[in-house]
Amino acid sequence: MNYNFREIEAKWQKYWAENETFKASNQSDKPKFYALSMFPYPSGAGLHVGHPLGYIAGDIYARFKRHKGFNVLHPMGYDSFGLPAEQYAIQTGQHPAITTETNINRYREQLDQLGFSFDWSREVRTSDPKYYKWTQWVFIQLFNSWYNKTSDKAEDISTLISLFEQDGNTKVNAACDDDTPVFDAEDWSGFSEKTQQQILLKYRLTYLADTEVNWCPALGTVLANDEIVNGVSERGGHPVIRKKMTQWSMRITAYAQRLLDGLDTIDWPQPLKDSQTNWIGRSEGASVTFNVIPTERSDEESHKIEVFTTRPDTIFGVSFMTLAPEHELVAKITTPEQKDEVEAYVEATAKRSERDRMADVKTISGVFTGAYAEHPFTKEPVPIWIGDYVLASYGTGAVMAVPCGDQRDYDFAKHYNIPIPNIFKGIDISEEAFADKANTIIGNSDFLNGLSYKEATSKAIVELEKLGQGQGKINYRLRDAVFSRQRYWGEPFPVYYVDDMPQMIALEHLPLELPEVEKYLPTETGEPPLGNATDWAWDTEQCTVVSNQLINDSTVFPLELNTMPGWAGSSQYFNRYMDPHNDEAIYSKEAIGYWQDVDLYIGGSEHATGHLLYSRFWQKFLFDIGIAPKEEFAQKLINQGMILGTSAIVYRVGITIQHKVGEGDVNGKKTIQLGDAIKTSTNNNLYVSKGILSRAINLKSENPPHWGFDEIQDIEFLNELFEKVVQLYGISNEEVDGIMSEKLVLTYNVTPIRLDVNNVNSSDEIISFDKMTFWNEHKGAEFLLEDGKYIVRREVEKMSKRWLNVVNPDAICEEYGADSLRLYEMFLGPLEQSKPWNTAGITGVHSFLKKLWKLYGTLGDSEPSAENLKTLHKTIKKVEEDIENFSFNTSVSTFMICVNELTAQKCTSKSILEPLAILVSPYAPHIAEELWERLGHSESIANAPFPNFEEKYLVESTKEYPISFNGKLRFKLELPLDMGKDEIEAVVMAHDKTKEQLQGREPKKIIVVPGKIVNIVG
């Protein structure tokens, strides 16, 4: 009987669904294991072969853990809020909820056919009001909390209020806005209700603030930095301006240090940890205050410039200061003489996009303000410059420039002839700055002389503190996260406004559901899409959403118009799976008490500084308020590599015919002057196969060059091509004569075009010309073939719709089955490595499954042979180790070896084949279930105990020793394993082949490693 994978797979998928085989219970005597794969955004394109890679790996691990006796939680859901559905709504008017539902159904179908052991009863969707009720709830908890730096955790806002009532904020050590005023208890009680609310907003973990954003008026939305190219939007090329908007922010900076420290406690990939570390960007140093020296002519207030430096030890090397052009003091301190120049510079800088400025690292530019600051120790005047190498957004937007110790300061000083004092003992700084902290000995620096970097730094800070002009400080690059989006398809904020102050809607009235709108675009007045809703006001008496017309600002108030960003819903979904249908709480204490945290999280590395950082922040917050038992949500994380597409490229060849108007010589090279084109191919209908074209030009370059007659060496190709061209582009006889007589010049131009990869087979041939996507656009296309085939060029790049290189799993499932696809994706290579998709090898794993099937053709109760047992136990050992190490590719090889060996041994013994079915089951669950049933079991294989490895079956009595001479293997010799070192040496030395190798020479040294190797030197 043949291996009928279609029947088998359908049968077991149905069985699993009907029997809820993978439903996890929140109570069990077994140990728990939580295996999670990142949930997908359900895009309209459906799953491609890259998506399942991580899911298959997670599924193998989850199934393995079930065999190992764990109670496994392996859920799946959808991150279903997002931009594509909204854009589709804008174009078509179809409600994003409908688009999303359709896409989810398609995803579910595709996921089901791959045989994953998901517990679908726990599915979550971030766009489901029952789910986002709890996203809104977390937001409210954040709003009601502040960060106490003394206890180093988030606390309820009421504790802050009582502190204010006792002492004002003088004794409060909190994460708060920079511009928070200082007040005492009396001030506090004297403040109006609104002022008190405004002050509290400066402490809340989520707060409203004016944030500078990239606003694109044409698109009516805020763009992220990477959505802007050369100052215009990437999509549409519309102008983008910097604009201040009132937006919600998350005070993630309060957690900067804990987010950093937590990385040491979790088993995540190093590159991912590194990018989070860089993103947080901790730097230790000091803040130093420089007093601006008042100019004689001005009697205005005195100014102070605060700078952050990581090198307070080099303070005596300061020879100038630089402010960012945007720095608020620039206008105030610039002298009248310098005013015009400074203003021109500031204006020129503002015109350049931040991207431009960052990209242009080489140009040195700046302007002197005319003002001076006083050096805190020497009291010498220090000139104040502005320069665009100082960024307003980092630190204080001002630096103390130490040209001898910082290359940028050095270059700037050189360029503007500013002195470069040397404060390093025994270091030559005539060529470049010296930035090696470890080898620094300070000199020429008063009380710092002779000290190392470390000693000088702490000494300088102590002295600055004495003067009241500085202190040790830790600076972070991490910024608070903007949490508002001007979009429709996201979670609404549970917020209404009373006298412009935000108020939270009480838990019992959540969820606050998205209103219906007519248009999904921003309003004409530039408000977010929710501004189009007619019923979007909050009635505080009825506690319900009512018509905007009822707004009276006494009982009915306007609701927030922004929605939450994509990462809101994904920041707590992993916990919600533990108790997904709970309407009373985000999850029960029992549920999270049982499951605790994610044991294994698998997903893409692109989420390193987004989802994975924000989720860690939310988890720490939930931990602080006693909702989560663990401070980190995932103990181990694996990044699966990306599956790349292999694009197929065809070459379109067009022509231009021009008059030759003259000839000349340039540096001995013949040149031709050409006149206007008398003919240019407009319909570009000729496609030339790769092999032919590559004889003429180098196809590796992205834009193949134009080329003329003379450069083509291949006459056969030339004639064939010319014939086609004459025919296709209607070149007249006169023109042909003109070309032949060299009065006219014919130039070919080549355009590479991507072709849908589904039209190309694994030998790079186009398999069906009439299915080609460009066929309709280019009716009557002609092909110049090689050996009757059109061969395309292949290029490995990211799998995307745009490159027409997307391969979806459906066709492969249809042709080879889900088990083959699962095995093949694992067999491609190491899980964490990116690799191009190529179906060429899938027949290998498929025929392995057929061999496996055959092996179970005859089953008997015969006693297994020693050979059988050895093969089995070797396999058990390797497979178990491989799964634990996430080395799934090598266990597929191991299975192949095992089946090849057992087939050769003609093994029919159930006591071998039963455990083998369990070993295979995590990888190829359908066939394993079917074989298990054939072995006489009525229960699913899913919970069958994993076979025990027994060392005794692998014990060998002899070893085939490699005998090498000078490290090179010469022959092998089978010897008993219990033979001692001296005995081995004696046997080897007595051997004929040894004598032959030595040819009478006396060996200098003989190395014998029992059980491993013999090496003879001489």
Place this chain on the structure above:
RNA sequence: GCCUUGGUGGCGGAAUUGGUAGACGCGCUGGAUUCAAAAUCCAGUUCUUUCGGGAGUGUGGGUUCGAUUCCCACCCAAGGUACCA
């Protein structure tokens, strides 16, 4: 520039602690079976060779009896990141 990861046959990739480099699969070559094809099975397949051997894991050094593995310098590729003071 910096950080990270990697570089092994025609291809994907093995070699877990320094001990037989190239497991397993694809592809290719030859053979069996077949009227024929598909499928299946068997054998071979790093390169080179005067058939003794010689070379060989990005390059050049080093440590070692022995290096894909450890150390130093460099080259290349991919990904991330950036005037971060």
